[in-house]
Amino acid sequence: MLExxxxxxxxxxxxxxxxxxxxxxxxxxxxxxxxxxxFKCPRCLNVIMTDxxxxxxxxxxxxxxxxxxxxxxxxxxTADKGSxxxxxxxxxxxxxxxxxxxxxxxxxxxxxxxxxxxxxTGECTIRGExxxxxxxxxxxxxxxxxxxxxxxxxxxxxxxxxxKLPVIMFTASGGARMQEGIVSLxxxxxxxxxxxxxxxxGLLYIAVMTDPTTGGVTASFASLGDIIIAEPKVVVGFAGxxxxxGTIKQHLxxxxxxxEFMLEHGFVDMIVERKTMRRNIAHILKxxxxxxxxxxx
Amino acid sequence: MEKMNKLTPPERLELIRHKDRPTVRDYIPMIFDEFIEMHxxxxxxxxxxxxxxxxxxxGMPVTVIAEVKGxxxxxxxxxxxxxxxxxxxxxxxxxxxxxxxxxxxVICFIDTPGAFCGVxxxxxxxxxxxxxxxxxxxxLKTPIISVVLGEGGSGGALALGVCDELAVLENSxxxxxxxxxxxxxxxxxxxxxxxxxxxxxxxxxxMVELGVAEKIIEEPLGGAQNDHRxxxxxxxxxxxxxxxxxxxxxxxxxxxxRYTKFRKIGEFEE
Numbered sequence: 064m065l066e067x068x069x070x071x072x073x074x075x076x077x078x079x080x081x082x083x084x085x086x087x088x089x090x091x092x093x094x095x096x097x098x099x100x101x102f103k104c105p106r107c108l109n110v111i112m113t114d115x116x117x118x119x120x121x122x123x124x125x126x127x128x129x130x131x132x133x134x135x136x137x138x139x140x141t142a143d144k145g146s147x148x149x150x151x152x153x154x155x156x157x158x159x160x161x162x163x164x165x166x167x168x169x170x171x172x173x174x175x176x177x178x179x180x181x182x183x184t185g186e187c188t189i190r191g192e193x194x195x196x197x198x199x200x201x202x203x204x205x206x207x208x209x210x211x212x213x214x215x216x217x218x219x220x221x222x223x224x225x226x227k228l229p230v231i232m233f234t235a236s237g238g239a240r241m242q243e244g245i246v247s248l249x250x251x252x253x254x255x256x257x258x259x260x261x262x263x264x265g266l267l268y269i270a271v272m273t274d275p276t277t278g279g280v281t282a283s284f285a286s287l288g289d290i291i292i293a294e295p296k297v298v299v300g301f302a303g304x305x306x307x308x309g310t311i312k313q314h315l316x317x318x319x320x321x322x323e324f325m326l327e328h329g330f331v332d333m334i335v336e337r338k339t340m341r342r343n344i345a346h347i348l349k350x351x352x353x354x355x356x357x358x359x360x
Numbered sequence: 361m362e363k364m365n366k367l368t369p370p371e372r373l374e375l376i377r378h379k380d381r382p383t384v385r386d387y388i389p390m391i392f393d394e395f396i397e398m399h400x401x402x403x404x405x406x407x408x409x410x411x412x413x414x415x416x417x418x419g420m421p422v423t424v425i426a427e428v429k430g431x432x433x434x435x436x437x438x439x440x441x442x443x444x445x446x447x448x449x450x451x452x453x454x455x456x457x458x459x460x461x462x463x464x465x466v467i468c469f470i471d472t473p474g475a476f477c478g479v480x481x482x483x484x485x486x487x488x489x490x491x492x493x494x495x496x497x498x499x500l501k502t503p504i505i506s507v508v509l510g511e512g513g514s515g516g517a518l519a520l521g522v523c524d525e526l527a528v529l530e531n532s533x534x535x536x537x538x539x540x541x542x543x544x545x546x547x548x549x550x551x552x553x554x555x556x557x558x559x560x561x562x563x564x565x566x567m568v569e570l571g572v573a574e575k576i577i578e579e580p581l582g583g584a585q586n587d588h589r590x591x592x593x594x595x596x597x598x599x600x601x602x603x604x605x606x607x608x609x610x611x612x613x614x615x616x617x618r619y620t621k622f623r624k625i626g627e628f629e630e
Contacts, residue, residue, distance in 0.1 A: 151630065153630050154628050154629070154630045155628060155629060155630075156627065156628050157627040157628060157629060158627075159570065159626075159627040160559070160560065160561040160570075161561075162559065163559070209626075210626035210627050210628045211626075211628050213626055214626050214628055217623065239514070239515075239536045239537070241536060241537065241542055241545060241546055243536075243627075244535065244536055244560050244561050244562070245534060245535060245536055245560075245561065245562065245566070245567065245570060245572055246570060246572075246625060246626060246627065247536050248514065248515070248518055248535075248536040249518075249572060249622055249625040249626070250625075250626065251491075251494055251515060251518055252494055252498065252518060252521075252522050252622040253622045253623055253625065253626065255491060255494040255495040255498060255522075256495070256498040256499075256522075256618075256619050256622055256623065257623075258495060259495045259496075259498050259499045260619070262495075263499065278515075279514070279515055279536075281487030281488075281491070282475075282486070282487040282490040282491050282494075282515040282519075283490075283491050283494060283515075284491070285487075285491070286485075286487050286488040286491035286492070287491050287492070287495055300482055300487070301475070301477075301481070301482060301486040301487035301490070301515075302475075302477035302478075302481070302482065302486065303477075306477045306541075307477050307478055307479065307482070310477050310478060311478060311479065315479065319479070319482070320482060324482075328483050328484070328485065329485070330485045330487075330488050
């Protein structure tokens with residue numbers, strides 16, 4: 064089933080990223096010669112057939128790097144079939160600091176990705192367990208956090224608090240959205256505040272760090288999960304690798320700021336492979352469901 | 361006179377780097393009756409980039425937490441040019457929790473280009489340390505007042521910036537990233553710093569307009585460096601007035617107002 068899903072998505076993928084430099088020809092080209100037949104793994108640098116990658120749930124068969132997937136793919140992999148109900152699906156950002164060309168850039172991205180911003184939120188069931196879910200999609204301005212991402216996350220947590228539901232957040236982000244200036248920085252406070260209220264209500268929050276979780280997102284809600292899971296080999300860190308290399312004038316080791324690095328230093332509870340993620344989350348949800356425990360007694 | 365003081369963002373950028381611009385070490389003895397410094401995060405070490413302790417203002421005990429700019433190269437070495445490591449933020453949180461325990465309000469002074477970017481900072485969880493502070497300050501059961509003294513850069517500033525009322529000194533700047541970093545990320549050219557400063561909306565007036573700050577603290581003509589004492593008096597007056605006001609508010613009401621202050625920032629349409 065999952066293979067079918069990825070096959071469907073793959074067709075669309077080839078259509079969107081095959082010829083970014085020439086948008087007019089895009090559709091014709093995508094049908095005839097899919098340029099994305101090969102995938103170069105950013106971790107092990109091996110080149111593999113995209114087909115093979117897709118069959119493997121977009122996990123590099125050579126090194127196990129869990130490459131980026133779309134929010135839609137993630138929801139299909141995680142939620143019970145047909146259970147997902149999206150929140151705030153028409154929310155779009157304004158231009159709070161009048162940043163040049165911010166609107167046109169976003170319009171182009173909306174067209175290209177079908178997304179309205181860098182996150183999709185909603186509620187669903189996972190193996191029967193009802194929860195609120197948020198999935199960031201790095202195709203949209205690296206899923207950087209501006210007004211929309213911040214607001215949707217805050218609302219998702221508030222909905223979960225009101226309805227006594229756990230929250231699962233799949234994080235992937237370049238950090239704060241520069242184009243929204245200080246307003247984007249404040250989203251870190253907004254989202255963390257909503258996490259605090261949810262936590263004070265005794266509710267469970269699982270953060271799943273996916274590729275890449277960095278900057279202001281690492282420095283806010285992504286690091287505040289009761290349980291923090293990461294996918295293998297993904298990038299997780301605060302400062303950009305190049306920024307640090309520039310500061311210390313040395314090349315950093317390859318595993319720096321990986322999920323494994325974070326596990327070693329105590330900032331991640333567990334590393335879970337994509338193929339068992341749904342099962343693991345469902346299991347943790349069950350262990351935190353007081354009703355279920357009582358019923359079983 | 362006020363009109364004459366209005367500088368452009370690049371001019372302010374230059375001003376906040378002026379060698380005589382007062383730092384928190386200059387202000388503390390002028391604002392507070394006494395100050396007892398406390399050290400260490402109780403986990404790893406003591407970060408010179410953040411200082412903290414107990415002080416009193418007009419007889420009222422408070423906890424002070426501040427990012428420390430150096431006034432010369434030796435001071436700057438000791439305080440890592442005001443770029444904190446995780447242990448600095450954890451020291452800040454420890455002192456804030458202590459303030460909560462003893463019902464003291466917290467006063468934070470922000471003055472940093474940003475949290476330190478380095479291997480050790482990553483190993484010790486820079487992201488987690490900042491995230492934790494933001495969340496815990498959001499629900500800290502005692503009033504928090506923050507003041508941006510010079511530059512407030514990114515999450516490194518916000519870690520001391522979740523508060524009930526934020527004041528910014530007239531020429532200080534508060535931004536999602538330093539103008540230099542902004543230029544280098546968006547245009548791959550750090551030298552376009554002044555251009556970045558001009559479009560980023562980072563001045564005191566911008567902060568009030570965007571709902572980030574509540575108050576602009578006036579600086580003497582030409583900038584704070586021209587009259588340290590006057591600037592300190594202006595800060596002290598703001599702090600005392602605001603503390604008296606916030607101390608009267610029921611803590612649950614205050615916490616709700618604090619949440620709402622940040623909750624409403626953001627511009628979107630549906």
